[in-house]
Amino acid sequence: MFYWVMKRIIVGPILRVLFRPWVKGLDNIPAEGPAVLVSNHLSFSDSIFLPVAVPRPVVFLAKSEYFNGKGLKGRLTAMFFRLSNQLPMDRSGGAASSSSLTAGMDILNDGGLLGIYPEGTRSPDGRLYRGKTGVAKLVLATGVPVIPVAMIGTDKVQPIGRRIPNIRRVGIIVGEPLDFSRYQGMADDRFIQRSVTDEIMYELMRLSGQEYVDAYASSVKEKLAAEKAAGRKHHRPGADTRRAAVRMPPPEAPQAPAPGAVTQVGKTQPPKGRKKDTA
Template sequence: MFYWFMKAFVLGPVLKLLFRPWVKGLDNVPAQGAAILASNHLSFSDSIFMPLMVPRPVVFLAKSEYFTGTGIKGRLTAVFFRLTNQLPMDRSGGAASALSLDAGGHVLAGGSLLGIYPEGTRSPDARLYRGKVGVARLALQGRVPVIPVAMIGTDKVQPIGKRVPNIRRIGMIFGEPMDFSRYYGMADDRDVQRSVTDEIMYELMRLSGQEYVDEYAAVVKLRLAGKAEGQGPTASGPDEGPAAPGSV
């Protein structure tokens, strides 16, 4: 209730006035029933602007660190994420990540919209990176359509590391629902998961116009951090890595 009050009467009108977001294809979001909104991830503010324009509530999986901070800032951050319909996502891999995916599955089983960032983290350079297969597992297990969402210009509004956003126009494109019913019953097949995920990422590339990089964004960030510290490139992880959707 608080979320809808803020969206309709407080935060929503102010953000729309300041950033004048433009939207295409919003009618591709189903009026009822479960679906996954799979978005590229350019900025922290993606999780604010995209749900703002969708008439139905969107539940996001956000990295668990946002819910466990200490001090006044940490507690306020946790309250903000809970009040804005976001669930903690453990990105450490293994059983913890699997439980987080189960939480997303429960959202879909309840007939709601689930927001996911298949790249698993924000792009370090505005390019589109390889998707993690959690989005495919959820789509196939839940037997729900995937709506690709391209966020446009949010990296200019709030680049990584910038707390106070720049006031400029942003946009978003909601693509046509992607039907993966031909793969139902094969949710645990890794080749199928990869095929579905790559198909989603191709559509995000087409809608957003971003350059695609066939590498995980998290690996690139580690390598860049190593170079910044004068340690040289860091080793990349396993090919698939933990399936971690929705991290911001």
């Protein structure tokens, strides 16, 4: 009831008036049956704009820190997240992470929509970072379709550290479902898990137009925090970890252009026969 009231009566109408979100490809989300919505993660508000745009209820796996806060504020935050259809996701690995994935699997087995951010945390600089394989484990174990979703401009609405959002328009692009049934029976193969994850990240990069960095966003954040604590002048996050986008080849069929060209990561060689500009 709380979820429905917030979406239909309170939060939803306010967001539509103030931020005027535009949505493309909404018909790619099945009207019924289980599916996993995988999205890039630019802002805390991603988990608000996306459920408002999708007609069906979406259950998100959110980081467990939101549910473990202390004091009155911590308890209120945990209550809000639970009432808004979000489940705690332990990112420490091992048995704790497996338990979190089991909770997500229960949602899918019940025919629901599960939302996941493969990067595991918000992007520190608006670029797309390497995906974690938890989403692949879920998809391979359940055989459900994967719906890629690109959030556009939410990092400008609510950058990291900002509580009061900026009023500006945001966008949501829903891609065509990805089918990984060809890997049936190989759910425990780590190479398959990485291949599936990389294919998902490639599609998110294509839809969002983001630059891709082949490093975990959490590792980059830890490095930046360490540099800040040491009083060092930090460089652009991920600058020393740039590599080619994803190992998966581009789709064979031509696709509609993304909202903004995809930045090619890494150095390019000048065409043969042309001298470099020395001016």
